[in-house]
Amino acid sequence: MKIPYVNLVAQHRPIKDELLAAIGSVIDRGRFILGDEVAEFENRFAELCGTRFAVGLNSGTDALILALKALSVGPGEEVITVPNSFVATSSSINLLGARPVFVDVKEDYNLDPDLLVKAITPRTKAIIPVHLTGRPAAMDAILEVARAHRLHVIEDAAQAVTAEYQGKRVGSFGVVGCFSLHPLKTLNSCGDGGILTTDDPGLAEEFKILRNLGLKTRDNCVVWSGNSRLDTLQASILLVKLQYLEAWTEKRRAHARFYQEHLQGLHQVQMPQDKPWERAVYHTFVIQADDRDELRSYLAQQGIGTAIHYPIPIHLQGAARSLPHALGDFPVTERQSRRILSLPVYPELGEKELNYIVSSIRSFYER
Numbered sequence: 001m002k003i004p005y006v007n008l009v010a011q012h013r014p015i016k017d018e019l020l021a022a023i024g025s026v027i028d029r030g031r032f033i034l035g036d037e038v039a040e041f042e043n044r045f046a047e048l049c050g051t052r053f054a055v056g057l058n059s060g061t062d063a064l065i066l067a068l069k070a071l072s073v074g075p076g077e078e079v080i081t082v083p084n085s086f087v088a089t090s091s092s093i094n095l096l097g098a099r100p101v102f103v104d105v106k107e108d109y110n111l112d113p114d115l116l117v118k119a120i121t122p123r124t125k126a127i128i129p130v131h132l133t134g135r136p137a138a139m140d141a142i143l144e145v146a147r148a149h150r151l152h153v154i155e156d157a158a159q160a161v162t163a164e165y166q167g168k169r170v171g172s173f174g175v176v177g178c179f180s181l182h183p184l185k186t187l188n189s190c191g192d193g194g195i196l197t198t199d200d201p202g203l204a205e206e207f208k209i210l211r212n213l214g215l216k217t218r219d220n221c222v223v224w225s226g227n228s229r230l231d232t233l234q235a236s237i238l239l240v241k242l243q244y245l246e247a248w249t250e251k252r253r254a255h256a257r258f259y260q261e262h263l264q265g266l267h268q269v270q271m272p273q274d275k276p277w278e279r280a281v282y283h284t285f286v287i288q289a290d291d292r293d294e295l296r297s298y299l300a301q302q303g304i305g306t307a308i309h310y311p312i313p314i315h316l317q318g319a320a321r322s323l324p325h326a327l328g329d330f331p332v333t334e335r336q337s338r339r340i341l342s343l344p345v346y347p348e349l350g351e352k353e354l355n356y357i358v359s360s361i362r363s364f365y366e367r
C-alpha cells in the first residue's frame with residue numbers, strides 16, 4: 001500500500017467540475033483583482049470565525065506582516081512568540097525591524113502561559129500565540145496576561161480554521177487573527193492565499209489599504225505599502241471549498257480519534273490529547289515517538305509518508321544567528337523537535353489506510 005503524507009489530487013478529484021465552473025465564471029467576467037468573489041469570501045470567512053470583518057490576502061505570511069504593521073510594531077520593540085512554529089511567525093516580526101522573544105511550549109505544542117510574564121520587558125508590544133497543529137492555544141491565560149500588561153494579541157491561526165477554545169473560534173480572541181490558505185492548510189486555495197480577521201472597523205479599513213499599495217482610493221496613496229491582495233480566482237475556489245470544510249474537518253478529527261484509540265497502550269508513542277474545552281481541527285496529527293528517525297524510515301519502507309513539523313526550532317535556525325540564543329534555551333521545544341512525527345490525517349484517508357499505518361507503527365516497535 002502507498003499512503004503519501006498529503007494527497008491534494010484526492011482532495012480535488014471529486015470537486016473538480018465545481019472548481020472549474022467557478023474559475024470559468026471568473027474568467028467570463030474578467031474581474032481578476034478584488035472581484036466580487038473576494039468580498040463574498042471575506043464575508044463568509046468572518047462569519048465562520050465569529051468576527052465582524054475579514055480581509056483577504058495573498059498569504060498567511062503577509063497576514064502576519066500587515067497585522068504587525070497596522071499595530072505599528074517596529075524597531076526597538078519586542079514581540080513574544082514560540083520557537084516551534086513555521087518560520088513565518090518569526091520572520092514577519094523581524095521584517096518589521098522588531099525582535100521575536102521566544103517562550104517555550106507545553107506538551108500540547110502551544111505557548112506555555114506560565115512562562116509569559118517573565119518574557120515581558122518595557123519594549124514588549126505584542127504576543128503572537130500560534131494555534132499549532134490546529135489546536136487552540138490557552139487563550140484565557142494569554143489574554144489575561146496581555147490585558148494586565150497592555151499588549152496586543154495577534155493570533156497566528158494559520159493551521160487552525162474553525163478550531164475552538166471554550167466554544168469560541170480562533171481568530172476572534174486577539175485584536176487580529178492571521179490565517180493562511182496555502183494548499184497544505186485545512187481550508188486551502190489552489191496556490192497562495194491568506195486572510196485577516198478582526199472586530200475593529202478601523203483596523204479592517206487599514207488592512208484593505210495596506211494590502212493594496214497604501215491606496216485609499218484609486219489615485220490616493222496614504223501610506224507606503226506593498227501588494228498583498230487575494231486573487232479573485234483563488235477566492236472563487238475557496239468559496240467552493242468552504243461548503244466542504246466542516247465535513248473535511250470532522251473527518252480529520254475522526255482520524256485523530258482512530259489513532260488515539262488504536263495506538264493506545266503503545267508506551268513508545270505519545271499522542272496528542274483533546275481537552276473538553278477545545279475543538280482541535282488537526283491540521284497535523286503529531287505524535288512523539290521513541291526512535292523517531294528509525295520509525296520514520298521504517299514507515300517510508302512500508303510506503304507511508306510522514307513529515308516533521310518542525311525539525312529545527314526557530315531559535316536554532318541560521319536566520320536567527322543574531323538573536324542571543326543557544327541550544328538548551330527552550331528545552332521542551334528542543335526535545336519535541338527530536339521526537340515529533342506528523343502522521344497522515346487528511347480527510348480522504350480511509351479506514352484501510354489508517355489500519356495499515358497503525359499496524360505498521362505497532363510492528364516497528366514489536367520487531
Ligand SMILES: *Cc1c(COP(=O)(O)O)cnc(C)c1O
Pocket residue numbers: 058059060061062085086088089130156158159179180181182192193194
Ligand atoms: C503556513 C503558516 C504560516 C504562513 O502562511 P503562508 O500562507 O504559507 O505564507 C504562518 N504561520 C503558521 C503557523 C503556518 O503554519
